[in-house]
Amino acid sequence: MKRWIGVVLAAVLAGVAVVAVVTGNEEDDRPELTVARGVIGSEKKPFFDDARVRAAFAEHGLRVEVDTAGSRQMVTDVDLGRYAFAFPSSVPAAERIKQDRGASVTYAPFYSPMAVATFEPIAGLLEKLGVLRNSGSGYPIFDIAKYLEIVAKGTRWDNIPDNSDYPARKRVLLTTTDVRTSNSAAMYLSMIGYVANGDDVISSDEQIAKIAPILAPAVLDQGFSETESEEAFENYLVQGSGKTPMTVVYEAQYLSHVFTGDGRIRPEMRLVYPSPTVLSKHTLVPLSAPGSRVGELLTKDPELQSLAAQYGFRTSDPKAFADLVARTKAPAATALVDVVEPPTWERLDRLITAIDSTRP
Template structure:
């Protein structure tokens, strides 16, 4: 009798151990759904959500046994949030990634794609600004917004209807690029990187003295806009839907404009134009692996040809420039293969201090 009882208890214990093992695996694999895919969770910048949600992308990861699940947050938020529940962090800027890498003592990161900052505008605006010396030809077959001359105009509070010879857009509002909220958005932080560089005599802001020097002028570029939205999707959608009257110039990621051209959905009309800022800043989408599976996601994004081609179709410039070149050529997108006049953003700490100082003026 005792022997039977012992055997019975042993069987119960064995089944309990098996149940625990199976249950434990459920956190990493979709075994309950019968897929056998390892689930990898990450937090990303919102501008990459469409890419990660695309079925072609999920299928490409599945070929490598992965199911990638993501939450979205701003790059500043990602750099300061609790990342304990994630296996990778994928902000939209290198300063935020460097902060995470340093704080987490991560030795290696992946930068699978990037996108320069640009200005979505309209042909009448381009012609008007070119006539006033604010838009000029770039190093290649593209046009640029001269930030130094733009700053001169903005600091004076010049309105559109005060520009000489302006019959195309005599609006009674200041000549300003529409940005996102600098308190929330990475694209606004990249814009701050650009304008602070020029305001600092074409040098990256790196000292408290330089910060104090540039703050009054660069703050005005944000404050004078009034209400700003939290994501670049907001001003870009206004640009697409409401037109020149609402948003004559919108700061965007180049990838947003290229993505719409590749879709060929009619949202980019004939009078719409893409300008690059001179100088510009590349928003470098840098994946910081927090666990081995997160590192695998980063390596695949950086090296897998299928994922690279898909990233290019979403307008991102990939590690292999041929992928982006093929996509823009097929879409007849008027974008240059390379941008010479590009600068680096300030360090994360400097950028945070600048952004916090701007925030206090709201």
């Protein structure tokens, strides 16, 4: 919405405002447009709400409307019969929906690595703890193995020596979304699970039983967590380090604000990369013909691919992303080294259940 206003404002200044706005709206509401309503991960909502994205779809006779839900909710809770497509944020969730709904194809128009968003005084403390360090490849890494040690010790912020910057009586814990509903938390679980499993993708029930108690504090002790990733990121942006000293995000959530320069990323904010990290491959499952069309356009239409890059997503054209990073001096890792695969949907699901049942 804000971006749209920006566009309008720019147009007003250029003296062509009214015409642009009116036609824009008319185009959007044109009766001949086919409506395709999808259910998407919340982090993609700003992209779908963008007037330029809507105009690009309208060019092809489509009006795309979206509701948001946690990617895992799409599998378990959402009545998908009401939608033309589901657009979860990971392959495991998409594969599961594809299987449940008997879809024949999926579309993966863009992806985003999982990252950690934090703040300056906190980043310094994390360095002190040995959790944060330079990767040697030009970007800071968040060492998951070291982090799990800190979690096991139960370190609190106010226990860190010489810390007058953030003396909160809270545990040093990453804030995530609710692992039961949201993909970004499930991706987080994939990363910490990989490390707890001796640097290996979880592949058996024995492994799950062994690591669930180790992972439980990192998942459950943070307390209430948001259902959807955009809400969690909004807490970070709005309420700052008091509420969310460090949080698991999609890289795109952070970078989209850097790329547009909308002022939401303030100077003290930091983007760092977990090691290992997981790539979240946003994957669209068509549930009807207009849904397939949305998937095709997102994958093939140059305009939509370019807009996706502006929203911080990495597309099939790495240059688009790299150019934006270079132009905005974004703190992004152009090439990530330590990337692991998430477990299958079923294994992840069993791990979540096992973690959940470690507490009454």
